[in-house]
Amino acid sequence: MLKGVNLYLIGMMGAGKTTVGRELAKQLSYGFLDADNVIEQATKQSINQLFALEGEAGFRQIETDILAQICAFTKLVISTGGGVILQQKNWSYLRHGLIVWLDVPVELLYTRLAEDTTRPLLQDVDLKQKLRSLFEQRQPLYNQADLRISISEEETPTKIATRVLEAIPTVLK
Ligand SMILES: Nc1ncnc2c1ncn2[C@@H]1O[C@H](COP(=O)(O)OP(=O)(O)OP(=O)(O)O)[C@@H](O)[C@H]1O
Ligand SMILES: O=C(O)C1=C[C@@H](O)[C@@H](O)[C@H](O)C1
Numbered sequence: 001m002l003k004g005v006n007l008y009l010i011g012m013m014g015a016g017k018t019t020v021g022r023e024l025a026k027q028l029s030y031g032f033l034d035a036d037n038v039i040e041q042a043t044k045q046s047i048n049q050l051f052a053l054e055g056e057a058g059f060r061q062i063e064t065d066i067l068a069q070i071c072a073f074t075k076l077v078i079s080t081g082g083g084v085i086l087q088q089k090n091w092s093y094l095r096h097g098l099i100v101w102l103d104v105p106v107e108l109l110y111t112r113l114a115e116d117t118t119r120p121l122l123q124d125v126d127l128k129q130k131l132r133s134l135f136e137q138r139q140p141l142y143n144q145a146d147l148r149i150s151i152s153e154e155e156t157p158t159k160i161a162t163r164v165l166e167a168i169p170t171v172l173k
């Protein structure tokens with residue numbers, strides 16, 4: 001159906017890009033890459049360490065460099081980092097493939113991320129407030145995806161992956 005074209009998952013932290021991406025790759029018989037993991041492997045640093053060492057701006061530059069390399073490959077599902085949509089340049093890489101936005105309400109993100117310590121932007125803040133303000137800033141950017149999958153209540157990653165696959169033909173030219 002996709003003829004080898006890559007699938008890029010975008011969306012907020014906690015939207016399930018990594019979890020659903022793995023499942024989608026299985027269902028499509030595609031390879032799977034998680035951009036945050038690739039960054040960690042390439043730099044031998046955790047995302048937390050990179051933010052501490054390089055700042056957010058340094059991390060964003062590494063993220064762009066990694067995306068530039070990933071998009072040269074085909075037959076991949078790529079789970080991106082939640083902030084990948086912030087850099088205009090990244091869109092030129094994402095547009096090599098089909099871009100799917102996992103749109104999950106802040107309330108649900110909050111329940112998933114309440115105990116999380118791996119996401120530097122969410123540490124030492126009022127979590128719900130921070131998620132709200134990030135969502136408000138980023139929503140217009142996520143909305144530039146080819147496909148939006150609205151997840152209003154908990155569904156299994158397998159179910160969500162199936163919904164994505166069912167929706168893809170509606171946006172293929
Ligand atoms: N469909 C789902 N049902 C229940 N829990 C889920 C679902 N999808 C993801 N989760 C849980 O929510 C948390 C965040 O999911 P995940 O890491 O996949 O998000 P992400 O979009 O990749 O976030 P980030 O942008 O920070 O990488 C994890 O604990 C995961 O197990
Ligand atoms: O939404 C974001 O800005 C981020 C999301 C994560 O995937 C990581 O890329 C990092 O924690 C930043």
Ligand SMILES: [Mg+2]
Nearest residue numbers: 017018036079
């Ligand atoms: Mg992830």
